[in-house]
Amino acid sequence: MEIKSEKMKTKYIVFAIILVILIGAGIGLKMFFKPHADISKLKTEYKVEASGLILEFEQDENAATAKYSEKILEISGNLVSKNKLPNGTNLLVLHDEMQGISCQLDSIWAAANKETIEALKTGKAVSVKGICKGYLMEIKVSPAIIVSK
Amino acid sequence: MEDILGESNEAVTILNAETGEIGFQALMTTFHFKRALMEEHFNENYMESTKFPKAKFNGKIDGFNKDMLKAPLANIKITGLLNVHGVEKSITVNGMLGLESGKLVATSKFKVTPEDYGITIPSLVRDKIGKEMEITVKAIYLPFGN
Numbered sequence: 001m002e003i004k005s006e007k008m009k010t011k012y013i014v015f016a017i018i019l020v021i022l023i024g025a026g027i028g029l030k031m032f033f034k035p036h037a038d039i040s041k042l043k044t045e046y047k048v049e050a051s052g053l054i055l056e057f058e059q060d061e062n063a064a065t066a067k068y069s070e071k072i073l074e075i076s077g078n079l080v081s082k083n084k085l086p087n088g089t090n091l092l093v094l095h096d097e098m099q100g101i102s103c104q105l106d107s108i109w110a111a112a113n114k115e116t117i118e119a120l121k122t123g124k125a126v127s128v129k130g131i132c133k134g135y136l137m138e139i140k141v142s143p144a145i146i147v148s149k
Numbered sequence: 150m151e152d153i154l155g156e157s158n159e160a161v162t163i164l165n166a167e168t169g170e171i172g173f174q175a176l177m178t179t180f181h182f183k184r185a186l187m188e189e190h191f192n193e194n195y196m197e198s199t200k201f202p203k204a205k206f207n208g209k210i211d212g213f214n215k216d217m218l219k220a221p222l223a224n225i226k227i228t229g230l231l232n233v234h235g236v237e238k239s240i241t242v243n244g245m246l247g248l249e250s251g252k253l254v255a256t257s258k259f260k261v262t263p264e265d266y267g268i269t270i271p272s273l274v275r276d277k278i279g280k281e282m283e284i285t286v287k288a289i290y291l292p293f294g295n
Contacts, residue, residue, distance in 0.1 A: 034185045065202065070178065085158055098293065104159065134176045134202055136161040142179065 039106055039130055039145045042072050050077025050095040057135045068132040074147060075101060079126040082117075090117055092128065092144070099138050103128045106143035116146055153278065155180035155191060162288045164255065169213025171227060171255070173206040173286065195268050196234055205232040210246065222247035222254065236266040244286075253290040258283065 046068065053075060057064040077094035085091055090105040110117060120126060130144025160175035177198040182188040192198040208229015210217070217223065228241045244257030260281040263270060270278060 031186055032184070036181075036185045036188075069199075069202070087158065089158065102159070133159070133178050136159070136174050136176060136203070138161075140159050140176060140179060142159060 037131070037143070039072070039143055040109065044074040044129060045071045047074045048076075050075055050101050053139060054095060054100065057139055061135055065134050069134055071132055072129065073132045073141065074127060074129045075103075075141065076125060076127045077101065079120060079122050079124055082120055082122055092120070092126065092146075093138075094126065094128070096138075101139040101141060103130055103144040104140075104142035106130075106145055109143075109145045113146070116148075120146070153182070153187065155182045155188070157181065160288075162255075162290070163293075164253075164288075164290050166215065166218060169210040169217075171206075171208055171210055171229070173204075173288075175204050176202055177204060178202070195263070195270065201233075201235045203232075206230070208240075211241075217246055218248075218253055220247050222249050222256075225255075227257065231261070233261070234266045234268050238265060255286070255288045255290065257286045260284070 053064075053068075053073075056067075075094065077100075079092060079094060080097050080100060081091075081093040083091045083093075085104075089107060090110050092103045092105065094101040094103065105117065127147045128141065128144045129147045130141040133140040133142060157175050157179040159179040160173055162171070162173045164171050177196045178192055180188070180191065182191060206229055208227050211226040211228060217225070222245045225244050225246045226241060227244055228239070230237050231240045240259070240261075242257050242259040244255060246253075246255045248254070260283050262281050
């Protein structure tokens with residue numbers, strides 16, 4: 001009886017160790033192949049007006065950078081330009097051509113929402129949601145998606 | 150073998166058409182890598198992007214004259230200060246400047262050693278990564294200002 005239960009114990013321990021290793025490997029592989037953020041699934045942390053956001057960065061760049069960097073923002077403003085970069089990325093500029101908010105649309109989202117992008121008209125209001133990257137003469141938001149009101 | 154390649158197309162550059170002064174700024178978090186995990190390591194472990202969010206270069210095109218802006222792409226040398234990871238170093242790099250398909254373009258390719266800018270790569274992985282990092286820049290300029 002004694003010998004049998006020892007064997008059972010060893011079997012359980014080996015099984016438990018293999019399970020931990022498999023879980024560890026699973027977590028490791030998941031992290032290694034971790035996909036980039038899906039903006040449509042992430043929660044908006046700040047809802048702002050383009051003009052207000054620009055003012056905040058102009059008044060105190062460091063404070064605004066600390067507050068908004070890497071956060072999900074939903075920004076409404078006037079679309080002043082809509083362009084495609086040489087690599088195919090869609091670029092929307094809000095509020096001001098040179099010192100406004102530059103938003104690079106997420107390429108996966110853009111491929112699935114071509115009509116929405118086509119329908120955008122400059123001079124009209126638009127709302128974008130994306131990760132604020134910081135300030136370099138203009139506020140940079142990427143990746144971003146267009147949100148419907 | 151994998152390429153460790155981060156690309157940003159969100160940098161800002163200004164070229165003074167009178168003096169040949171040239172400047173670049175890029176937010177480290179706008180360098181995108183194929184692997185999300187690589188991008189995370191780049192920002193958190195190596196560049197410490199929260200502490201040092203921007204990389205900056207301020208310099209001057211050697212022997213600049215305004216005719217360079219109207220001529221086809223030609224070799225140039227740029228000397229200036231590169232500020233990365235909070236460390237500023239004087240560098241001189243080769244590049245090209247001129248008109249390409251009707252647009253004013255500047256390009257450059259140069260190498261930097263991470264350790265020169267206080268970037269420590271743990272000994273465990275140091276041999277797995279190249280000694281120097283190659284930086285490739287391509288800028289297209291449009292007229293701005295008066």
